Amino acid sequence: MSVYELWYWPGIPGRGEFVRLALEAGRIPYRDVVMAAPDADSGMSAMLDDMEREDPAPPFAPPYLVADGMRIAQVANILAFLGDRHGLAPADPAGRYWAAQLQLTIADMVAEAHDVHHPVSVALRYEDQMPEAARRAEAFRAERMPKFLDYFERVLAVRGDWLGGATWSYADLSLFQLAEGLAFAFPQRFAAVIADRPHVAALRARVAALPELQAYLASPRRQAFSDGIFRHYPELDGVD
Amino acid sequence: MSVYELWYWPGIPGRGEFVRLALEAGRIPYRDVVMAAPDADSGMSAMLDDMEREDPAPPFAPPYLVADGMRIAQVANILAFLGDRHGLAPADPAGRYWAAQLQLTIADMVAEAHDVHHPVSVALRYEDQMPEAARRAEAFRAERMPKFLDYFERVLAVRGDWLGGATWSYADLSLFQLAEGLAFAFPQRFAAVIADRPHVAALRARVAALPELQAYLASPRRQAFSDGIFRHYPELDGVD
Numbered sequence: 001m002s003v004y005e006l007w008y009w010p011g012i013p014g015r016g017e018f019v020r021l022a023l024e025a026g027r028i029p030y031r032d033v034v035m036a037a038p039d040a041d042s043g044m045s046a047m048l049d050d051m052e053r054e055d056p057a058p059p060f061a062p063p064y065l066v067a068d069g070m071r072i073a074q075v076a077n078i079l080a081f082l083g084d085r086h087g088l089a090p091a092d093p094a095g096r097y098w099a100a101q102l103q104l105t106i107a108d109m110v111a112e113a114h115d116v117h118h119p120v121s122v123a124l125r126y127e128d129q130m131p132e133a134a135r136r137a138e139a140f141r142a143e144r145m146p147k148f149l150d151y152f153e154r155v156l157a158v159r160g161d162w163l164g165g166a167t168w169s170y171a172d173l174s175l176f177q178l179a180e181g182l183a184f185a186f187p188q189r190f191a192a193v194i195a196d197r198p199h200v201a202a203l204r205a206r207v208a209a210l211p212e213l214q215a216y217l218a219s220p221r222r223q224a225f226s227d228g229i230f231r232h233y234p235e236l237d238g239v240d
Numbered sequence: 241m242s243v244y245e246l247w248y249w250p251g252i253p254g255r256g257e258f259v260r261l262a263l264e265a266g267r268i269p270y271r272d273v274v275m276a277a278p279d280a281d282s283g284m285s286a287m288l289d290d291m292e293r294e295d296p297a298p299p300f301a302p303p304y305l306v307a308d309g310m311r312i313a314q315v316a317n318i319l320a321f322l323g324d325r326h327g328l329a330p331a332d333p334a335g336r337y338w339a340a341q342l343q344l345t346i347a348d349m350v351a352e353a354h355d356v357h358h359p360v361s362v363a364l365r366y367e368d369q370m371p372e373a374a375r376r377a378e379a380f381r382a383e384r385m386p387k388f389l390d391y392f393e394r395v396l397a398v399r400g401d402w403l404g405g406a407t408w409s410y411a412d413l414s415l416f417q418l419a420e421g422l423a424f425a426f427p428q429r430f431a432a433v434i435a436d437r438p439h440v441a442a443l444r445a446r447v448a449a450l451p452e453l454q455a456y457l458a459s460p461r462r463q464a465f466s467d468g469i470f471r472h473y474p475e476l477d478g479v480d
Binding site (some may be wrong): 055056057059061062068069070072073074076077080093094097098100101103104108111115119120121122123129132135136139143144148151154155158159212236 | 294295296297298299300304308310312313314316317320321333334337338340341344345348352355359360361362363364369372375376379383388391394395397398
């Protein structure tokens with residue numbers, strides 16, 4: 001088995017980070033192809049070429065994982081593969097579909113968190129869609145953030161320490177990353193919402209303390225949030 | 241094995257239709273629980289109660305399928321289950337992850353098509369977010385619709401008749417439904433875009449002609465588009 005290759009945009013944790021956390025916590029060797037390039041431009045250029053080459057199963061967008069001769073794209077799909085192959089999710093069918101279901105709900109919230117600062121078009125800058133972003137941010141803070149986090153709180157209140165089994169699964173790692181992103185992007189609102197969701201707060205702390213992740217989280221490979229999916233614009237945050 | 245139960249909002253095809261098409265084309269017996277209720281209100285009320293009951297694996301949102309003692313939510317996850325269990329996708333790992341990847345990309349476009357008319361908040365009516373919708377519609381028509389359909393065109397140009405194998409998979413059914421929805425919501429723009437994507441147009445016609453689907457498509461159970469995910473507001477359509 002050759003070492004897996006992860007392909008993702010350089011310079012942001014973005015959606016690639018959900019995959020990185022699973023690879024790191026699972027102690028699965030991988031090559032972070034674009035990050036390993038001599039510079040960001042050449043890495044990105046190599047990725048764009050790689051995406052365009054003739055292939056019966058091309059990715060629509062990064063991240064994608066090259067593994068066992070396959071090119072696997074879409075975060076939830078990559079994680080399902082890693083879950084199946086490396087035991088990063090329950091192995092029984094019910095547990096397996098449950099982890100996938102959780103991951104897709106996390107992915108939905110990630111997409112909504114992104115669209116707060118890009119409610120009109122990904123081809124425009126935030127500065128060109130600020131009035132729309134202000135309205136969407138208000139709805140995200142007031143309705144969507146509590147609704148999604150209430151759901152995870154409800155699950156954890158029944159299940160205990162982990163979302164999907166007796167130990168962590170890729171979904172727990174992803175919920176941690178989602179919480180980190182929300183705390184970065186909406187520090188005031190997230191602090192208010194998480195104060196009433198102790199199980200989600202505890203899950204976040206539990207993942208942050210996983211022995212398997214300490215070396216990675218302390219390394220320069222763990223990238224800070226900046227201008228990717230989760231962005232901090234003070235005018236989009238608020239206590240309510 | 242008990243008959244599967246499908247739970248979804250009454251009155252719209254919505255995301256439930258991607259599941260219905262797979263169940264119908266796969267000739268899998270199921271009970272459409274809410275549609276079978278005496279009236280829409282009591283059906284919806286029963287579903288809301290069902291979603292709130294104590295369960296270690298609750299759905300975040302409909303549709304969900306009750307199958308073999310599991311409650312499986314998220315369209316791509318339900319379809320992966322049906323694919324695994326009923327051969328509605330290639331059985332080898334590469335084909336299986338590929339079908340899931342396609343489905344997730346279809347789901348991304350479905351979500352974007354929805355957000356055209358609800359770019360600010362799902363809790364507001366379209367009439368309360370029309371200026372934002374006009375801008376998002378322009379970007380969706382000009383950038384996103386060609387980009388997504390180019391991707392499926394590229395895949396079909398290499399693969400031939402079907403997206404994922406020697407015969408149809410659930411992803412083909414879903415791409416058909418997506419094309420139907422786009423043709424309903426954006427008739428002018430979709431006609432212009434599809435004219436240059438002959439493989440997607442042919443796939444749509446091929447699924448529409450599947451013998452397995454004829455009885456269903458001609459039945460009253462096949463609901464018309466109205467005010468669900470795909471909505472036709474003439475002011476959001478245009479030739480470019």
